[in-house]
Amino acid sequence: MNSWIGKQRNLLDFTLSSLSRRRGKTLGMLAVYTSIVFVLASVMLFSHAIRREAAIVLVKSPEVLVQRMVAGRHDLIPARYLDAIRGIRGVQSVEGRLWGYLFDPSAAANYTLMVPASPRIEPGKVIIGDAVARARSAEPGDLMSFRAHDGTLVQFKVDGAIGRESALVSADLFLVSETDFRRLFGIPEGLFTDLAVSVRNPREVGKIAEKIDAALPDTRIVLRDEILRTYESVFDWREGMLLVLLAGAILAFAIFSWEKASGLSAEEKREIGILKAVGWETGDVIRLKMLEGLVVSLSAFLLGYLLAYAHVFHLGAGLFEPALKGWAVMYPKYRLTPFVDELQVATLFFFTVFPYTVATVVPIWRAAIIDPDQVMR
Amino acid sequence: MRPSDAYLLGLALAVTLFAASFADAALGLARERSALARKAELVERLGLTDLVLFTEARYTRHPSQADLHSAFQDHPFALDHFPSGSLLPPPRLKGRS
Known part of the structure; x- marks a missing residue:
């Protein structure tokens, strides 16, 4: 058990040092990823909280x-x-x-x-x-x-x-x-x-x-x-200009992350080749690269969600104010009751963490099964 | 400190904060329950029908009371010109408008 834990820690050390070698790229990816999760989670938390509050309060209308x-x-x-x-x-x-x-x-x-x-x-x-x-x-x-x-x-x-x-x-x-x-x-x-x-x-x-x-x-x-x-339909996920605009951003991010995760650079291919040449198994290489994907996507999810929670429930969803205010002079200063739907959070987790992590597997597997000598050339 | 230790420490902190956000939501909900009841009582007493989300036009201030054409009825070919009109779906009425 201890040797397994030790191996995983070594793998994580290697993953982190590999990510830090491409510091600019990794931080850029993390920032874009975090902001996408932040916006998605903010919209999700805000719309759910306001829908639940409306349902409870307007039941007496x-x-x-x-x-x-x-x-x-x-x-x-x-x-x-x-x-x-x-x-x-x-x-x-x-x-x-x-x-x-x-x-x-x-x-x-x-x-x-x-x-x-x-x-x-x-x-x-x-x-x-x-x-x-x-x-x-x-x-x-x-x-x-x-x-x-x-x-x-x-x-x-x-x-x-x-x-x-x-x-x-x-x-x-x-x-x-x-x-x-x-x-x-x-x-x-x-x-x-x-x-x-x-x-x-x-x-x-x-x-x-x-x-x-x-x-x-x-x-x-x-x-x-x-x-x-x-x-119930106000601020629904599928409705409204905000989400139409957001859909474009999500699509752009999907293309960006797919390109980043699935297309390997020559440097990365060479790295895989060297690892294979020094005796790494194909399974270890795939595990290493999946861990890289998981480190980035899990960190982005946690950071993005926490920022969104603070934004919606503790800072009055200030970033949405210009969009929601429209031309209205009066905008109510309200604090939303923190209704959080765990299933929605789990869905957000699934759709933000898993696709990116999985998208890294196929190209790495392809690179990892090629002869190291051919990859390093 | 090994890089993995620093990362795992940061991850543990983020996961703790993540779990704390659910605890904070539960506490906030318990704290706001009486305020929600007071809001519902105000709605009942004054006979209110809508939330004060967009005060710029009557069909955005009271979307549940507006008919489907109110956003476009100012003149022939009138388009909805209030920005918040695009954020609101039309009222969900059972075939009567």
């Missing part, structure tokens, strides 16, 4: 939402639709919701205005999300004014701010009273943005949605299940 469509656009829904829905068996409650967007010219940002059922906001007061507070440097007691639909000024006193902890769902919220909302946008009583329906038996949601669809044909129904499904 409204069960059924009913929107009115006019000429293909979302329109305000009249209060009489409430009665029509209340009449459907199995419907527990229906509430009219008021929400919309407000462009704030001073911050050049869009806020999501909402009238919450709870807590009830007093007219003239507002509760703001964390990104709004940051964009306007607003604190409780400060005044904020906006031009209403008719040009008059509507003033709000900041009553409180929603903590950064829930920024992922509340960063751009601007919670106002129903009176202020209607005054700001000129929406008369009896009209709502959409309706939120809750159903007595969750298994009947589909049936009730069909009944609402039949009773109110100019409406569009969004189920909670559909909201969750939309977020």
Whole structure:
């Protein structure tokens, strides 16, 4: 056993000295390899964490939402639709919701205005999300004014701010009273943005949605299940420009590593020839070269993964910010809950470490079975 | 110190950190569980439907509430001109849009 361990250590010593002879090439390869693993692992960890968080948090979103469509656009829904829905068996409650967007010219940002059922906001007061507070440097007691639909000024006193902890769902919220909302946008009583329906038996949601669809044909129904499904696909591996761009980089890396691993340089061939001439077995030569591949790919995987973990869960995924931010002025400062899928990590390990290590075997085997004299010439 | 010893030491350190990342994730998850519950409670109380990921356009701020055409309906032949539009898939609705 001890002699086996000693042999492996000698082999590793030889591998490391062989790699250090080509220091520039090895370090270059390690850097490219590590950065590819880093980007892949960052995307993987980020998208998994955000999908899981969305699934847990949005499971409490409204069960059924009913929107009115006019000429293909979302329109305000009249209060009489409430009665029509209340009449459907199995419907527990229906509430009219008021929400919309407000462009704030001073911050050049869009806020999501909402009238919450709870807590009830007093007219003239507002509760703001964390990104709004940051964009306007607003604190409780400060005044904020906006031009209403008719040009008059509507003033709000900041009553409180929603903590950064829930920024992922509340960063751009601007919670106002129903009176202020209607005054700001000129929406008369009896009209709502959409309706939120809750159903007595969750298994009947589909049936009730069909009944609402039949009773109110100019409406569009969004189920909670559909909201969750939309977020399941957000940041999916196969979707999005980021991954399309990344696919090009991965392909380039695959070609680079294949070329590097499978094509032997004259120097490497000569090295194999010398090793054979001094008495090394073909198996030993293959083991040595596989070990070289394993040292590079395993080091790159571990380094890349650890950097990605720190980047996503401890440094706020800062490198993704410019891509995710787009043209938005407000970007929530959130810390993702560290959901890690072990199977995904194992898949990443398999697809980054094994192909490179295995790709080294065939050309080395070919070189190792040739007569040493012929290789050294 | 032999080169193999230095490498194995570095490898052991990296493997320990790798294992520690899973422990850190488990601890972080346990720590954040109550915060997640508070977030879910806020979602329920305010009736929220979407995450605040992209605030630039209404169909990127509330992708689950947007219909399939909202990104292109500003004028005939309008193309989605917000960068984040390319990062978001369209809403997954059951044949109703």
